[in-house]
Amino acid sequence: MxxxxxxxxxxxxxxxxxxxxxxxxxxxxxxxxxxxxxxxxxxxxxxxxxxxxxxxxxxxxxxxxxxxxxxxxxxxxxxxxxxxxxxxxxxxxxxxxxxxxxxxxxxxxxxxxxxxxxxxxxxxxxxxxxxxxxxxxxxxxxxxxxxxxxxxxxxxxxxxxxxxxxxxxxxxxxxxxxxxxxxxxxxxxxxxxxxxxxxxxxxxxxxxxxxxxxxxxxxxxxxxxxxxxxxxxxxxxxxxxxxxxxxxxxxxxxxxxxxxxxxxxxDGEGASKLVTIRVEGAVDEAQARQAARTIANSSLVKTAFFGEDANWGRIIAALGRSGATFDQNAVSIAFDGVVMVKDGVGQGAEVEARATAVLKQPEFTVTVDLRAGSAATNYLTCDFSIDYVKINADYRT
Amino acid sequence: MxxxxxxxxxxxxxxxxxxxxxxxxxxxxxxxxxxxxxxxxxxxxxxxxxxxxxxxxxxxxxxxxxxxxxxxxxxxxxxxxxxxxxxxxxxxxxxxxxxxxxxxxxxxxxxxxxxxxxxxxxxxxxxxxxxxxxxxxxxxxxxxxxxxxxxxxxxxxxxxxxxxxxxxxxxxxxxxxxxxxxxxxxxxxxxxxxxxxxxxxxxxxxxxxxxxxxxxxxxxxxxxxxxxxxxxxxxxxxxxxxxxxxxxxxxxxxxxxxxxxxxxxxDGEGASKLVTIRVEGAVDEAQARQAARTIANSSLVKTAFFGEDANWGRIIAALGRSGATFDQNAVSIAFDGVVMVKDGVGQGAEVEARATAVLKQPEFTVTVDLRAGSAATNYLTCDFSIDYVKINADYRT
The missing domain is CATH 3.60.70.12 (L-amino peptidase D-ALA esterase/amidase)
Known part of the structure; x- marks a missing residue:
């Protein structure tokens, strides 16, 4: 090229x-x-x-x-x-x-x-x-x-x-x-x-x-x-x-x-995974973006990606502090095609095992459906690794 | 007791x-x-x-x-x-x-x-x-x-x-x-x-x-x-x-x-330093808090604390995205008593060496003066270490 x-x-x-x-x-x-x-x-x-x-x-x-x-x-x-x-x-x-x-x-x-x-x-x-x-x-x-x-x-x-x-x-x-x-x-x-x-x-x-x-x-x-x-x-x-x-x-x-x-x-510093955070069903575009961005920036969510841990509790906790409108008993969360949370409740160990397999890939999508409206957006993020800390603790020295 | x-x-x-x-x-x-x-x-x-x-x-x-x-x-x-x-x-x-x-x-x-x-x-x-x-x-x-x-x-x-x-x-x-x-x-x-x-x-x-x-x-x-x-x-x-x-x-x-x-x-996960972020000279209390919180949550600032690197550029960059009102040519930044930035400009290698010594302590204060008003607030944070990532990548497994 x-x-x-x-x-x-x-x-x-x-x-x-x-x-x-x-x-x-x-x-x-x-x-x-x-x-x-x-x-x-x-x-x-x-x-x-x-x-x-x-x-x-x-x-x-x-x-x-x-x-x-x-x-x-x-x-x-x-x-x-x-x-x-x-x-x-x-x-x-x-x-x-x-x-x-x-x-x-x-x-x-x-x-x-x-x-x-x-x-x-x-x-x-x-x-x-x-x-x-x-x-x-x-x-x-x-x-x-x-x-x-x-x-x-x-x-x-x-x-x-x-x-x-x-x-x-x-x-x-x-x-x-x-x-x-x-x-x-x-x-x-x-x-x-x-x-x-x-x-x-x-x-x-x-x-x-x-x-x-x-x-x-x-x-x-x-x-x-x-x-x-x-x-x-x-x-x-x-x-x-x-x-x-x-x-x-x-x-x-x-x-x-x-x-x-x-x-x-x-190529994010220390990153090993490229993750698309997709938020659907938001009241409006601004809320979709705010929800996606809050998840995409959460250190707890990003370290879980690094650990290949389908820890949806951290995703829903980040969502809950984002300011986006939703009912915690309606929200769903999927890792690629694997719906791990439905109506705000986890779907059990078998589903979690399949979600964990998704996280082992270098690239995947987390889809959150707020079920509050019809706006959607995508946000790209990466995992948060030990190397990120090493790179940034030593950057100038 | x-x-x-x-x-x-x-x-x-x-x-x-x-x-x-x-x-x-x-x-x-x-x-x-x-x-x-x-x-x-x-x-x-x-x-x-x-x-x-x-x-x-x-x-x-x-x-x-x-x-x-x-x-x-x-x-x-x-x-x-x-x-x-x-x-x-x-x-x-x-x-x-x-x-x-x-x-x-x-x-x-x-x-x-x-x-x-x-x-x-x-x-x-x-x-x-x-x-x-x-x-x-x-x-x-x-x-x-x-x-x-x-x-x-x-x-x-x-x-x-x-x-x-x-x-x-x-x-x-x-x-x-x-x-x-x-x-x-x-x-x-x-x-x-x-x-x-x-x-x-x-x-x-x-x-x-x-x-x-x-x-x-x-x-x-x-x-x-x-x-x-x-x-x-x-x-x-x-x-x-x-x-x-x-x-x-x-x-x-x-x-x-x-x-x-x-x-x-x-006792923050993986933390080795307790840091007080003090913002002075803000237009109002809300802006002081927003500025302090943005600095206190910046991964780049927190990894620099872990690296004992007096990297004030990251502090001023975080400040600049906080939404607080200030003139970049008026702001000052001090590490404990060491004023490292005056009127928005770094004070050179000798001052930096003294600031680095401050960062080697287990506890210190970063004071940012926005010179825009008279509101002030303190925020407590810790550094962001390799152990934080380890703890949170492995938490559930």
Whole structure:
């Protein structure tokens, strides 16, 4: 599978931010200014690149994304903001593009300042190394990894006006993941031609159905960013709102976001299981989501998944503190097809044995039916393992 | 320290609910019907003994508390409610007291039915073994332990009308602890004479300042119960509302609740550190509490405590998703006396080294100043260790 998208070039280098031997700085450049949309963290504490990027995106255009790992450039005050601007200016100067068209992105430790000299030394090498094939984007995917164990990417395409339109996404994130509006770092590129307003609306809907429905540890990062650049290099006509082409594009975009979101949860810190929490029969969508999210974040539920223990008591206890409306004598809980709780009461040892077999799989779905209404939603989570604690007790040391 | 309170007798036995060799059934009896107040779980899912107990307490009186560990009698439907009533009736019959004056309490696995035969066999032995010294209450304290590693008790006293008035509390709880109005199991006995309405108001205020300000894992039990029985056996005059005696009693009650709440968190599953999260400078009390609670429940913050890593980035990230109002460029964070973040920016390596030394202690305070108002609150939490995961992955197996 090639990640290449017409009109985009990419490269990554070892800039020294994370020592000599790690890719830590990536660059993506469009051959022309692209329509651009972004969704950023809802955390009150926002990193400098998030503040700068959101402000620059008001124009609806971007041409380059410069992203580093190792240092988040969050809680760095005025100096952090100056550093972000300076790195962006150095890049714009090198590429000969407008400074306002540079998006910056950072991920890593909070509270440390960027070393601008690492950027100064690396930017010429980055620009010189830009390539239009898959390898450039693959290198960027590796450069943004922190506690991730694998790079995350996905591609979708469809035919429009006789040409293939492509959408490629890169993502990173394995901890501090419980987005609320946006999540982690994710860069999506397409050669479709799209009006920036339409692009923004499609991105918001796509994110809402994917990254906003996952959790690893209930924490929301200061740096969460999803950027979508559409440069029109496919040559296909601009997407018209309400047209079949737009709906096709949006379906592909949503599918790509969901694919990346699943990859993020599957690679959750220390995680060994990918679990879908499905809540049905809720009074409304907000309650369905709140119920699913409370279960998906419960440490007791997640450690039971790790222990392969079909401990539905913890699921119903989490449900009961979620604030969702339901009658405890009506609720049912199933593990894949095995209905373990009916009308609020467990169905016995034989059923439990079958449910335990479900939990031994690397991937399964817990379905909770509240029997209180007709709204439903899915939430993705992972188990909570000994390795999670080890990773996070030792992260900085 | 003796736990004995005039006019109360207690005993515990091995009933067989948890096998042959574990104390699992406790009984506390007042020599006369006592004024009684209770605070119960706010979880939508409530165990049978909670539903029954809350209904019986409307009369403001109780004479006996029958409590078992091993099985929570939660999510057990009509059968669970019948079993609770039956066990209570057997006890009332044996003691020759009114059935409505029996409070039942259960803690353990959700979804299993009580074995009524265990109760039938044990109640005569329990009643025969009742004793008025400290040993009877100590045995009850041990019988209610589940994942607790130590029994929890506290005593307060003061002089009134020339006699010593005593307040004794027993508590259990080490997991599924993030009370919201009430928590775990806690039984408080006093020989003061108190009107039931006044007793209820004092208990609510005491619980609000203690058990409602702790968390171990963010989960709220289906069985949380705090019961307070006042039998007047001291012979001191009834407490008059607004009198110095009432204020003295309430101060002692609050101190006792806080003492027990600390014991619960200190014995948190797998916990090695007791941490006070203090939020100052909040717009109002609700925001102070929400900010403190979000930090206190963050898995990333708690694993950093376990790793003795003064990772303030995780604290500020949790703060930023809490919903509390603040300016990220004004906030400060201190570990005991060491101010590590000032105006939203870290204070460097030397300060960090001193903060790390603070984290190596078994007990410390994290103080966050939001600089947005004048409200403040404390929240108690513990670290999140490898043992927490081990305990909860293996709990039922």
């Amino acid at each position: 090639t990640l290449a998208v017409r009109g985009f070039r990419a490269a990554a280098v070892k800039s020294g931010i994370r020592g000599k031997d790690r890719l830590d700085l990536g660059l993506i450049v469009s051959e022309r200014p692209a329509a651009a949309a972004g969704v950023f963290t809802t955390n009150t504490v926002k990193a400098a690149p998030v503040l700068l990027g959101a402000s620059r995106l008001k124009g609806g255009r971007a041409q380059a994304i410069l992203v580093n790992s190792g240092i988040a450039n969050a809680c760095t005050g005025e100096e952090g903001m100056r550093n972000a601007r300076l790195c962006g200016a150095m890049l714009a100067d090198n590429l000969g593009i407008e400074e306002e068209l540079v998006q910056l992105s950072s991920t890593g430790v909070i509270g440390m300042q960027l070393d601008v000299e690492c950027f100064r030394g690396a930017i010429p090498r980055l620009a010189a190394g830009l390539r239009d094939d898959s390898a450039g984007l693959e290198a960027v995917g590796r450069a943004i990894m922190t506690t991730d164990t694998v790079p995350k990417s996905a591609v979708r395409s469809f035919e429009l006006d006789g040409v293939e339109v492509r959408i490629t996404g890169l993502a990173k994130g394995a901890g501090m993941i419980m987005p609320d509006m946006a999540t982690m770092l994710c860069f999506i590129l397409t050669d479709a031609a799209v009006d920036p307003d339409l692009l923004r609306r499609m991105l918001r809907r796509g994110v809402e159905a994917s990254f906003n429905r996952i959790t690893i540890d209930g924490d929301t990062s200061t740096n969460d960013t999803v950027l979508l650049l559409a440069n029109g290099s496919s040559g296909a006509a601009p997407l018209a709102e309400g047209s079949p082409a737009q709906m096709l594009f949006e379906e592909r975009l949503r599918s790509l976001c969901l694919d990346l979101a699943r990859q993020v949860v599957r | 003796t736990l004995a309170v005039r006019g109360f007798r207690a005993a515990a036995v091995k009933s067989g609910i948890r096998g042959k060799d574990r104390l699992d059934l406790g009984l506390i009896v007042s020599e006369r019907p006592a004024a009684a107040a209770g605070v119960f779980t706010t979880n939508t899912v409530k165990a049978a003994p909670v539903l029954l107990g809350a209904s019986r307490l409307k009369g403001g009186r109780a004479q006996a508390i029958l409590v078992n560990s091993g099985i929570a009698n939660a999510c057990t439907g009509e059968e669970g409610m019948r079993n609770a009533r039956l066990c209570g009736a057997m006890l009332a019959d044996n003691l020759g007291i009114e059935e409505e004056l029996v409070q039942l309490s259960s803690t353990g696995v959700i979804g299993m039915q009580l074995d009524v035969e265990c109760f039938r066999g044990a109640i005569p032995r329990l009643a025969a073994g009742l004793r008025d010294d400290s040993a009877g209450l100590e045995a009850v304290g041990r019988a209610i332990m589940t994942t607790d590693t130590v029994p929890k008790s506290a005593v307060r006293s003061f002089e009134l009308d020339g006699v010593e008035v005593r307040i004794t509390g027993l508590a259990k709880g080490a997991g599924m602890i993030m009370p919201d109005m009430a928590t775990m199991l806690c039984f408080i006995l006093t020989d003061a004479a108190v009107d039931p309405d006044l007793l209820r108001r004092m208990l609510r205020r005491g619980v609000e300042a203690s058990f409602n300000r702790i968390t171990i894992d963010g989960d709220t039990s289906t069985n949380d119960t705090v019961l307070l029985l006042a039998n007047g056996s001291s012979g001191a005059a009834p407490l008059a509302e607004g009198s110095p005696a009432q204020m003295l009693f309430e101060e002692r009650l609050r101190s006792l609740c806080l003492d027990l709440a600390r014991q619960v968190v200190r």
